[in-house]
Amino acid sequence: MFVVPFDVERIVFDLDGTLVDSAPDLHRATNHVLTSVGRTEIPLEAVRHMVGEGAKRLIEKGLAHTGGINGFDLDALLPTFLDFYKDNLCVESRLYDGALEMLDALEARGIKSAVCTNKPVHLAEPLLEALGIRQRFVAVTGGDSFPFRKPDPRHLTETLALMGGIGGAVMVGDTISDTAAAKAAGVPSILVSYGYLSGSLADLDADAIVDSLADIPGILRA
Ligand SMILES: O=C(O)COP(=O)(O)O
Numbered sequence: 160m161f162v163v164p165f166d167v168e169r170i171v172f173d174l175d176g177t178l179v180d181s182a183p184d185l186h187r188a189t190n191h192v193l194t195s196v197g198r199t200e201i202p203l204e205a206v207r208h209m210v211g212e213g214a215k216r217l218i219e220k221g222l223a224h225t226g227g228i229n230g231f232d233l234d235a236l237l238p239t240f241l242d243f244y245k246d247n248l249c250v251e252s253r254l255y256d257g258a259l260e261m262l263d264a265l266e267a268r269g270i271k272s273a274v275c276t277n278k279p280v281h282l283a284e285p286l287l288e289a290l291g292i293r294q295r296f297v298a299v300t301g302g303d304s305f306p307f308r309k310p311d312p313r314h315l316t317e318t319l320a321l322m323g324g325i326g327g328a329v330m331v332g333d334t335i336s337d338t339a340a341a342k343a344a345g346v347p348s349i350l351v352s353y354g355y356l357s358g359s360l361a362d363l364d365a366d367a368i369v370d371s372l373a374d375i376p377g378i379l380r381a
């Protein structure tokens with residue numbers, strides 16, 4: 160089994176599909192936009208695999224799934240999505256099993272945690288608050304915190320800078336946005352197998368794949 164070959168000082172987590180199963184609420188918001196432009200609703204299972212590249216891409220994929228994007232101004236539709244989602248941020252969203260246990264174990268070992276998500280930061284913060292874990296993270300950065308976002312490695316390296324430096328860092332995520340950012344930043348990545356990825360886990364070339372967040376402390380050198 161893979162064990163991170165250095166003393167881990169800091170861990171950066173992706174949010175949607177990694178720490179939080181937010182797809183049901185993102186699904187409602189996506190359908191809200193689609194029905195507002197006369198499109199049909201799409202099933203949760205379809206939306207689940209559209210998450211990870213930010214809200215605009217989610218709207219784009221929803222439109223593509225229901226007849227195409229021609230003639231639509233995605234920027235103009237974004238407020239329809241964000242306003243609805245802001246008011247319905249944590250209706251069905253839940254922490255994944257093992258999240259609290261893992262955060263406790265990391266804290267006990269003095270390892271710092273942060274969140275690096277493509278969700279806008281003004282939505283990521285209250286979602287973490289609503290789930291009772293905001294105070295567990297020394298930093299939270301979103302898709303709009305910098306002029307770049309995952310898979311751009313600078314989203315990860317700037318998050319690490321807020322944590323005190325890039326040394327001893329590991330990234331945990333669920334899609335290629337996370338593993339690609341980590342690889343380009345020279346940071347080992349751990350992929351969760353239950354997330355929102357649409358393709359094959361093996362294609363992402365992560366350093367380790369876990370079925371539960373609770374498995375993570377076990378693959379960090381004690
Ligand atoms: O797609 C999003 O809005 C955010 O996704 P992430 O938390 O997986 O980066």
Ligand SMILES: [Mg+2]
Nearest residue numbers: 173175176211
């Ligand atoms: Mg994700």
